[in-house]
Amino acid sequence: MKADRKLIQDLTPEIENTSITWYITFIILFGIFATGVYGLYQQIDKGHIVTGMRDNVVWGFYIVNFIFFMGLSYSGALISGVLHLFNTGWRKPIIRIAELITIISLIIGPFFIFFCIGRLDRLYYLFLYPRIQSPITWDVIAIMTDLVGCFLYLYLSFIEDFAILRDYPDLKVAPWKKKLYKTLSLGFTGTEKQMKILNNARTVMAAMVIAIAIIVYSVLAWIFGVTLQPGWHSTIFGPYFVIAAVFSGTGLLIILMWIFRKIYHLEAYITKRHFVNVGVLLTVIAAFYGYFTFSDYLTKWYGSIKMDSILIDKLFTDYYSLFIFANYIGILLPCIIIAFPRFRTIPNITIAAVIAVTALWVNRYIIVIPTLETPFLPIQDVRPDWITYSPTWVEWSLTLAGVSVFAMLFMLVSKIAPIISISEMQEQDENELLN
Amino acid sequence: MKKKVVFAILCLSLLPLSSFQLFSQEVTLITPYISLQYFKNTDDQRYVQTTLTYSSNRMELPLPGMEVTFFNGGDKKETLASIVTDNKGVARFELTKELSLKSNSDGMWVFSSEFKGNDSIEAATVEITVKDVRLELALAVVDTVKMITVKAFTDDNGSEKPVSGETVKIYVPRMFSLLPISELTLDDSGTATVEFPSDMPGDTVGKLAIIAKFEENATFGNVEKRENIAWGVPTDYSIPKSHRALWTKTAPKWMIYTLSVLLAGVWGHYLFAFISLIKINLDAKRKAKEEYRV
Missing domain, CATH: 2.60.40.1940 (Immunoglobulin-like)
Incomplete structure (x- = not known):
């Protein structure tokens, strides 16, 4: 398979040569990761006492991060699947980023569950003695199914690019990389028959990843929803989690578009049009997300069930700033920035996305923690840290380690594969020439 | 000089007062x-x-x-x-x-x-x-009715004297606490009777304990008499093997069917994608062979 030389060079900036900036960034990120590993060592050595989790608040930052990363993953799958199925023309430069968000988040997310488990040595019990009735079993099955599906979907989208890189004569890379491209491309040459098989498989998998993303994230929401805890026992939690995930994923997609555009000078490929289009998508999802949030809290507030009332009081007192940021500023500000054409600049849309992603993380925090701090039986005359949660440096370090691994994996992928699909971009160029 | 002496005396005179205050703070006793x-x-x-x-x-x-x-x-x-x-x-x-x-x-x-x-x-x-009291608890079935009879006597110079007007409480122990059945007042003969409920659950053979108590009585203190008898309704704790629920070992059938259908559907599509990859590879090999022959 052949492609335009300039296209290949523009879209594979790190494959042939590694810049000093790449190395410096990687070392800094690795340092953050190493701090997290040290924190984990402390946790394994001394036990969960080094975290802020106690008998009452048994879930902390780790679960928040797990939900957050899994949300990013499912949203990446949803966005790329929907854009592929609807054959959206402008999707081509950004679809690969969405696919990578899916896979990388899906790899990182479950690690936070492992950090949370007190007896990791008994983890295999989940597989030896699974109970179909348990939402935890549903989640384990769902995550593994999703991981396989997303890898398959990503691989299908990479085959053409691997074939292009394999057949590119001027590619100056190590021999192992050339072997890798040859093996992974499966001998794909782009014949009519091969293209038909590949496109069919991609369309089927695009539909599947959408369905799986919705089911899997709903399962995660049901882990909370099926319990009788105040704030969690809600029929709306499944769709609410899904829409919140898409909200955060769309925001992250904009942020990564901005970063890659800036670092690799992809201004010709990722244009303002892409930012505005994804930004409008973010606004629409924000409106839905805001509606779901309002509906959930209004129902609980009006119902006046004792524990729900106590929880809502807590959200508007102890968690006032976080609640306002997550559910007012985090929704309204991105909408205002993107809804008015005069504000729709690339930096503004990126700022709106940063606010949306941060607010969504905070939203996860105020879903998990205040509920656990509101037990059905009142607890009196005990140490405050038994009831209230406060994260320790170990939890902060592992959280930042998760973010750093996310960035590092993106950087490593950019060393092997194109960050924008060459085959898709080539097809776009050919279509534009034909038109 | 005079002023210094007066000042020193004044300071010394205040010293016991301040030390008394310090001392009084230290000896705050718990009642x-x-x-x-x-x-x-x-x-x-x-x-x-x-x-x-x-x-x-x-x-x-x-x-x-x-x-x-x-x-x-x-x-x-x-x-x-x-x-x-x-x-x-x-x-x-x-x-x-x-x-x-x-x-x-x-x-x-x-x-x-x-x-x-x-x-x-x-x-x-x-x-x-x-005062020492002798509490008696008698359990008898009278015309298929289960009757509890309580008697109480004190020792009066070697002879028994019935206790009258005092309250005796009847309990049946349950899993977490004592279930009150009745509160009886002893008559002049020191006797009180009450019917035992017919629907009280017992163990697998209907056994349960019945307790009669003087509870924090001003004269007799806490006095208890307990009898075990099979007056309860036998409880069947066994769960039928066919029973399927959230809490049983085997899941409800609808759950197994739903999960199986979902997983079969999803993994079936994965299989389709995987076969597609094999087809691409086979086609590529076939094409390479053809080119080699040419």
Whole structure:
């Protein structure tokens, strides 16, 4: 398979040569990761006492991060699947980023569950003695199914690019990389028959990843929803989690578009049009997300069930700033920035996305923690840290380690594969020439 | 010079006052609460029990590790024993049959317990008078009706005297606490009768315990009589093997069907994608062979 030389060079900036900036960034990120590993060592050595989790608040930052990363993953799958199925023309430069968000988040997310488990040595019990009735079993099955599906979907989208890189004569890379491209491309040459098989498989998998993303994230929401805890026992939690995930994923997609555009000078490929289009998508999802949030809290507030009332009081007192940021500023500000054409600049849309992603993380925090701090039986005359949660440096370090691994994996992928699909971009160029 | 001397005297005169204030802060004593109770169980074992507590921030907290001395007798006290309170602030002394307990002029036993106090806790004493009572519990079926009869007698110079007008409570122990069945008042013959409920669950063969109690009675203290009898409705604890629920070993069928259909659907599509990859690879190999031949 052949492609335009300039296209290949523009879209594979790190494959042939590694810049000093790449190395410096990687070392800094690795340092953050190493701090997290040290924190984990402390946790394994001394036990969960080094975290802020106690008998009452048994879930902390780790679960928040797990939900957050899994949300990013499912949203990446949803966005790329929907854009592929609807054959959206402008999707081509950004679809690969969405696919990578899916896979990388899906790899990182479950690690936070492992950090949370007190007896990791008994983890295999989940597989030896699974109970179909348990939402935890549903989640384990769902995550593994999703991981396989997303890898398959990503691989299908990479085959053409691997074939292009394999057949590119001027590619100056190590021999192992050339072997890798040859093996992974499966001998794909782009014949009519091969293209038909590949496109069919991609369309089927695009539909599947959408369905799986919705089911899997709903399962995660049901882990909370099926319990009788105040704030969690809600029929709306499944769709609410899904829409919140898409909200955060769309925001992250904009942020990564901005970063890659800036670092690799992809201004010709990722244009303002892409930012505005994804930004409008973010606004629409924000409106839905805001509606779901309002509906959930209004129902609980009006119902006046004792524990729900106590929880809502807590959200508007102890968690006032976080609640306002997550559910007012985090929704309204991105909408205002993107809804008015005069504000729709690339930096503004990126700022709106940063606010949306941060607010969504905070939203996860105020879903998990205040509920656990509101037990059905009142607890009196005990140490405050038994009831209230406060994260320790170990939890902060592992959280930042998760973010750093996310960035590092993106950087490593950019060393092997194109960050924008060459085959898709080539097809776009050919279509534009034909038109 | 005169002024300096006057000032020095003034300072010295103030010194005892300030030291007194400091001293008075150090000796803020805890006022303890002391209680003494008498118990007689179904096997006629008797004991007296003292609980030593104090109040802090409106909470009653125990005073463990304190020595409490038990006495018998009114004017002429006789030391029974000195017992150290446990972590609940409780000290218990068993009144064995070998002990010859002294009665007062009314024929009642007088017990007292004393905590002598220490540097931080004030001393405390408490005294109770108890009359020994014989509580009887009779269970009989009269015309298919299960009847509980309670009788109570005291010893009056060698002869039995019925206890009248006092309240006896009937309980059945359940998993977490005692279930009250009835509150009976003894008649002139010292007897009271009540019908036992016919729908009370028992164990697998219907066995249960019935307890009759004088509870914190001003004259008799805490006296209990217990009988085990198969008057309950037998409970079947076994779960049928075919039963499927959220909490059973086997999941409800609809759950298994739903999960199986979902997984089969999803993994079936994965298989399709995987076969597509194999097809691409086979086609590529076939094409390469053709090119080689040409």
